[in-house]
Amino acid sequence: MPMISVQKEIEKCFKCGMCRAVCPVLEAENVEIVSPRAKVALCEAVEAGRIGFSKTTLGILDMCTGCQACSLNCPSGTDPYALATLVRFENKRAKPALLEPTGxxxxxxxxxxxxxxxxxxxxxxxxxxxxxxxxxxxxxxxxxxxxxxxxxxxxxxxxxxxxxxxxxxxxxxxxxxxxxxxxxxxxxxxxxxxxxxxxxxxxxxxxxxxxxxxxxxxxxxxxxxxxxxxxxxxxxxxxxKDLDRLLTLEGNAPRTLYSHPCRMGRGKDKDMTHILFLRKHLGKSLIELDAELCCGAPLELVSPALGRTIFERKMDRITHSGSSVVRSGCPFCVLAIGSGFDTPAKHVMEDIRIAT
Ligand code: SF4
Ligand code: SF4
Structure with a gap:
């Protein structure tokens, strides 16, 4: 994969909107301006000089978990995530003042x-x-x-x-x-x-x-x-390598909820490895959420208010699921969810053992 060119990414996008279906930020906010398609249009307007790179522009481009689901699901091969990141960088608006830890x-x-x-x-x-x-x-x-x-x-x-x-x-x-x-x-x-x-x-x-x-x-x-x-x-x-047949999962809880990490793909690019492993070892005690709700972890640093909104939606769903443990394949999800409430959160890899 070559390094992207801002201009080429802008030209590749034909504004079909297919990326909208997989964006966790759009799912949470439900306004077009935060969608990957709108971010491409915003970058296009900045690059063409039609608008300046204001605080508002930066705020919109920062509303991104970096999951790259938009890029992996785009039929024209546009990479909205990389485009928005490069435009942010080129405009030198990474502000240290935003880097206040909030969680x-x-x-x-x-x-x-x-x-x-x-x-x-x-x-x-x-x-x-x-x-x-x-x-x-x-x-x-x-x-x-x-x-x-x-x-x-x-x-x-x-x-x-x-x-x-x-x-x-x-x-x-x-x-x-x-x-x-x-x-x-x-x-x-x-x-x-x-x-x-x-x-x-x-x-x-x-x-x-x-x-x-x-x-x-x-x-x-x-x-x-x-x-x-x-x-x-x-x-x-x-x-x-077909070595998973030698593995088992220790410490199974009666109701285990699987939290799918955004960076393990959404939509057609979703990596099913962890889900299939848990289905095999947990059977009916595995709870899978209908929607792949993001935990908002990456936003905690660059867009904390949005991160909090997304996190609370997820916590609400987890609480109502009645689960006694949450498992995820992402350390960031585990860290965020584990701090949110009493139900423990664990990485899938923590309790895998070789079957005896
Ligand atoms: S980035 Fe891709 S999926 Fe999104 S609007 Fe543009 S062409 Fe369509
Ligand atoms: S990288 Fe993820 S959060 Fe960011 S615009 Fe694309 S789909 Fe939305």
Whole structure:
């Protein structure tokens, strides 16, 4: 995937509106101006000089979770997410004043924005020689709050005979920096990660934000097209190798609600790996929400009022579901939902075990 050009993305969009069906922000706000189609039109007007880049323009472009569902579901191949991010960056409107932590997700993001290093004590492993060299990318939420996720993922992989390298010089994937429009810093981090993972064929991760940043945004936004790895969710990797038949899920609650992460796709691009695994192991005790409601986590930093509205809608649905535990494949969802109410939230990868 080459780095996008603002002008070409604008020209590709024929305003069909198909992206509207998958946008979690439009779903929550129900006004056209926040839709991906309107954001493309807004960028077009800014680039053509028909309107200035005002605080209002920035506010509208910031109303985006970064899920990229619009981009992955567009019939003309337009990337509204990358377009809006580049226009924000080019207009130099990433304002530090907006970066006030208002909850657990924004607190962590603010921390990562000043410290992209990770504490990999007990997780780092040297690269092994072998036919397929598998690496593991530790997400910042995992490193700081959910260490059970990478610890368990590595234990499972190694007990299944897959040798894994965890480079100790890897840093934050750069997504928080992209979120606030600091693309130059994100590019520096991308280059450091590219060097750290030199020699690996496959890079596994348990965070869909890291996965999409490494596999899509390094190319489309940062011009790091030669990262050149297959980047995959750990469970998806195991399913594709038919190793999931050796796995089981421990600690099943009577009513488990699955929260599908926006960054694992919406619409035709939805990744069903985690849902299918949970259906198999939980049967009728699994609750799936009809609508794929976003948790609003990424918005907590750049558009907190909207993030709160989306979060409360989701909490309302979870409360009324009568679930006793929420599971998600995204550490950010787990962090946001786990802070919202008494029902515990867990990552799907935390309680997967090898069946005895
Ligand atoms: S971005 Fe794609 S899906 Fe959305 S209006 Fe434009 S062409 Fe249609
Ligand atoms: S990236 Fe997601 S939230 Fe942002 S405009 Fe596209 S669909 Fe909407």
């Amino acid at each position: 657990p997700v924004s607190s962590l993001l603010v921390h990562v924005l000043s410290n992209p290093q990770k504490n990999l004590d007990g997780l780092a492993r040297r690269r092994q020689r072998g036919s397929v060299r598998v690496g593991y990318f530790v997400g910042c939420v995992e490193a700081n709050r959910l260490r059970a996720v990478p610890e368990n993922a590595l234990t499972i992989l190694e007990n299944l005979g897959i040798t894994v390298g965890v480079p100790e010089d890897q840093v934050c994937c750069g997504w928080p920096y992209i979120l606030v429009g600091r693309l130059d810093s994100a590019r520096e981090l991308a280059l450091r990660n590219k060097k750290a993972f030199e020699g690996f064929d496959v890079v596994l991760a348990s965070c869909p934000h890291c996965i999409t940043t490494l596999s899509r945004e390094y190319a489309s936004l940062l011009g790091i097209g030669a990262f050149g790895k297959v980047v995959k969710d750990v469970l998806r990797f195991l399913v594709e």
